[in-house]
Amino acid sequence: MAEAAREGMQAFLATHPRYDPLTDCRSVRSLEHLRAALRMVMRLPYPAGEDHGARLRACLKLVQRLKNLPESERAEGLMELLAQINQLPGQPGMPALERLKAQLEGLPTEQREAALLKVLQAASAVHDQGAQADAVQGGDALGVLSTQARLLELVLVRNLMTLPTLLSALADIAAGQPGTPAQAEATLLHQMFVRIQRTGCFMQRYEQVVEARAGLANGRKVLNHLVHLSVTLPDPQMRWNAFCALATASSQLSHRKDTASVLVRLARALPQQPEAERYQGGELLIQAALQLDPRRLKAVSAAVRAQADAIPEHSAHFIAMCERATALADSRRAASCRCW
Structure with missing residues (x-):
């Protein structure tokens, strides 16, 4: 029967x-x-x-x-429900996440964070591991949006999870991805922010996240990878906002050598910024470098000066600004030597 x-x-x-x-x-x-x-x-x-x-x-x-x-x-x-959806062959993941969002918002805070952590752990990547590895190695990260990154974006925009909890969850996810943990974490962060289209929201959230992330372990490595990925952001204003946020966040790194490393990397990204903002970008980097010791201030100044060709209309003033920073570093070094 x-x-x-x-x-x-x-x-x-x-x-x-x-x-x-x-x-x-x-x-x-x-x-x-x-x-x-x-x-x-x-x-x-x-x-x-x-x-x-x-x-x-x-x-x-x-x-x-x-x-x-x-x-x-x-x-x-x-x-x-999520466990059953994830078992379906070839399921794309995202339609489920869009609908899950409303249900998550309805949960009490503690239950919501616990459920979100389980969802993040259970969510499967949309693309295969080879595609993820290409993105982590610096390929077209814009085209490889994992289910985790999409859910993280929803969590961030909707404030469904506290920032420390979000960053901890992101680090756990990154640990299971191809590439180094810092590369994977930066790629997930980048994928997450690519989806935030509203400029005001992007700027506010990006500043909050990179500043908080800079104060954690491996902050220099994650920020350096974010600098590399930031030049691929689809909108010029988003690239500029990311540049400014990363320059500011560099001061939160635990060692001055790490701050200098990020500032030098940002200097090399100046030509990819909107042309009207490049001079101001150089000023921002020099200003951030003033907290450094003379040797590292000179290194940042030299890296910024090397981008003068990207600012043809103001190159003379740009070079003069960098030379003043170099002279300041020399005077600080001389004063330090006299003290000894």
Whole structure:
């Protein structure tokens, strides 16, 4: 009898490929109801290769019904749904995340952060590991947006998680990615920010994140990779905002040699900034370098001066500014020697 019922259902599904199993499911108002609906969705005997779309659509409808569950059961229901969605072959991940966002916002803070951490750990990358490795090695990171990066962007823009918790989760994700942890972390951060299209939001969030990240372990390596990736940001204003934020964040690094390293790297990125902002960019780097010892101030000044050709209309003033910084470094060194 069971076999006959299965064959009958297979015949029905073959003639109704867009059948929604939830139309025959009772109201989903508890975790028990949700699990029963999930069993129906996942066990229907669709013909081979034809089940992905119908199952995914049904799962996403169940995500929308999470709001009907008691508040204490929503986080667990969310995780069970995500686990099933992630098992579907070839599922793209992002449509589920867009719908999960509304459910996450409805959870109490502690439950929301715990659920988000589980979601981030469970989320699968959209692209294969080879594509991720290319991005980490400096390839076209804009084209490789992982599910994790997309969810991180939603978390950041919506303030769904405190910044320290977000950075800790991001570091955990990066540890499992190809390449060095610093490269992977910078790539995830970059992917996350690429999706923030509103300039004001981008600038505020980028400043907050890079300043906080600079004060943590491996801050220099992460910031240096971010400098490299920042020149690929699609909008000139975004590139300039990132440049300014990274220059400011460099002062939060634990060692002056690390600050100098980031400032020199930023100097080399000056030609990729909007032409009207390059002179100001050089001034910003020199100003940030004034806190350094004479040797490192001279190194930053030399790196900035080397970009004078990128500012043809003001190159003389630009070079003079760098020479004044070099002279200041020399005078500081001389004063230090006299003290000895």
